[in-house]
Amino acid sequence: MEKWMSIKCEICGNSSWELLNEGQMISVCSGREVLKNSPLVKGLCTHCGFVYTLRSPLDEDLDHYYRQVYSSKLKSEVYDYKNYSHGKTFAETLNTFVFSHSFPQKGRMLDIGCGKGFFKEAFYSRYPEWHMEGVDPSVTSIEMARKKVPTATFYTKNFIGSDYQAGSYDLVCIHAVLNRVPSRMFISEVERLLKDDGLFSAEIVIFPQAPFELFFADHTCMYFHEHILALTEEFHLDLVSEDTKGSKWRFLFRKISHDKISRRVELDRQRENIKDAVKQIVANWQRVFAKIRTCIAEGKKVAFYGQGTTLMIILSNTDFPQKLIYGIYDDNPCKVGEQVLETTVQQSSAAMQAADAIVLCAGPEGIPAMLKTLNNYQGLVIHL
Numbered sequence: 001m002e003k004w005m006s007i008k009c010e011i012c013g014n015s016s017w018e019l020l021n022e023g024q025m026i027s028v029c030s031g032r033e034v035l036k037n038s039p040l041v042k043g044l045c046t047h048c049g050f051v052y053t054l055r056s057p058l059d060e061d062l063d064h065y066y067r068q069v070y071s072s073k074l075k076s077e078v079y080d081y082k083n084y085s086h087g088k089t090f091a092e093t094l095n096t097f098v099f100s101h102s103f104p105q106k107g108r109m110l111d112i113g114c115g116k117g118f119f120k121e122a123f124y125s126r127y128p129e130w131h132m133e134g135v136d137p138s139v140t141s142i143e144m145a146r147k148k149v150p151t152a153t154f155y156t157k158n159f160i161g162s163d164y165q166a167g168s169y170d171l172v173c174i175h176a177v178l179n180r181v182p183s184r185m186f187i188s189e190v191e192r193l194l195k196d197d198g199l200f201s202a203e204i205v206i207f208p209q210a211p212f213e214l215f216f217a218d219h220t221c222m223y224f225h226e227h228i229l230a231l232t233e234e235f236h237l238d239l240v241s242e243d244t245k246g247s248k249w250r251f252l253f254r255k256i257s258h259d260k261i262s263r264r265v266e267l268d269r270q271r272e273n274i275k276d277a278v279k280q281i282v283a284n285w286q287r288v289f290a291k292i293r294t295c296i297a298e299g300k301k302v303a304f305y306g307q308g309t310t311l312m313i314i315l316s317n318t319d320f321p322q323k324l325i326y327g328i329y330d331d332n333p334c335k336v337g338e339q340v341l342e343t344t345v346q347q348s349s350a351a352m353q354a355a356d357a358i359v360l361c362a363g364p365e366g367i368p369a370m371l372k373t374l375n376n377y378q379g380l381v382i383h384l
């Protein structure tokens with residue numbers, strides 16, 4: 001038996017896995033780096049439908065990856081991803097949600113996986129009297145964060161709960177990190193670190209809205225909404241409010257001292273639907289790859305619309321030949337001019353529509369806007 005078959009599910013504790021992408025070798029990181037010739041194994045928990053990375057090419061050297069290699073969004077101090085389905089950057093979307101709640105004028109907060117400090121900067125500008133701490137292993141991220149908020153205390157290392165004092169924080173934040181780390185341990189530490197009635201702000205990617213996570217080497221936890229609610233409830237974190245835009249959900253929880261069991265029932269009720277939905281995502285990828293392989297066999301010239309991780313997954317997993325790339329297009333001005341293989345990314349335009357086929361490289365949130373742009377294109381359109 002492979003050793004990872006005994007890994008316990010982060011949500012329900014069982015270790016019964018159905019492998020989702022057996023034999024699939026090529027994965028990507030969120031910074032779009034392609035990892036070849038090393039297996040990525042994702043398993044579906046047959047009990048609760050949680051998808052977990054059982055083995056990743058990054059396993060051997062995860063610490064080095066986050067300290068030195070991790071590049072997502074580190075282009076410059078101000079660069080941030082923008083979600084074109086609703087026109088806001090990731091930081092703007094998060095800040096709009098969190099600051100729709102008001103916090104006391106004084107308090108103590110810990111931002112776990114604080115990255116380059118967008119959130120801290122925004123929090124400081126509204127609540128300058130708070131004592132703020134941030135921890136992240138990424139050296140470059142912490143350097144950038146320190147410049148944004150010199151008065152905060154930063155630790156350049158992995159989060160380990162015992163480094164921090166129990167019951168001493170009014171607010172703990174974990175934004176865009178829980179997909180990458182052992183979430184049960186992190187959330188149990190949130191409960192320990194918070195004061196009674198303290199708040200927990202979380203942002204996570206939800207799998208059905210981000211099917212590309214199936215190929216992500218650096219995402220270990222692929223949640224459905226029911227999974228995160230079941231897990232937080234187990235640690236007495238009661239939902240205050242939630243919000244979704246794009247592939248991410250944002251949540252505010254409050255630590256409570258008594259048990260409420262209503263939401264776990266929701267996971268129990270939904271698990272068969274969740275497992276079906278996961279299998280549908282896997283089947284959709286296989287359908288897209290099969291269509292693209294047919295295009296290759298027929299020598300069709302293919303345009304790719306959307307430059308990001310989905311594009312890298314498709315090109316690498318179909319071994320798409322350079323000579324059949326009609327062009328790579330994107331609506332994001334930041335991406336225009338970037339080089340992918342030997343192709344320069346162009347602004348999407350009518351010219352794209354002369355290709356034999358167009359592949360929409362986006363998740364379910366981005367596809368409708370792309371289809372609108374294509375208007376009455378007569379060729380083959382391929383998307384998840």
Ligand SMILES: C[S@@+](CC[C@H](N)C(=O)[O-])C[C@H]1O[C@@H](n2cnc3c(N)ncnc32)[C@H](O)[C@@H]1O
Pocket residue numbers: 066070072112113114115116117118119135136137138141157158159174175176177180181
């Ligand atoms: C997608 S970034 C999110 C950054 C920031 N919170 C934001 O919302 O922009 C994920 C961050 O998690 C950090 N990270 C990864 N493993 C970690 C760990 N074990 N402890 C703390 N942070 C970690 C990474 O270095 C990276 O900066």
Ligand SMILES: [Zn+2]
Pocket residue numbers: 009010011012013014045046047048049050
């Ligand atoms: Zn499970």
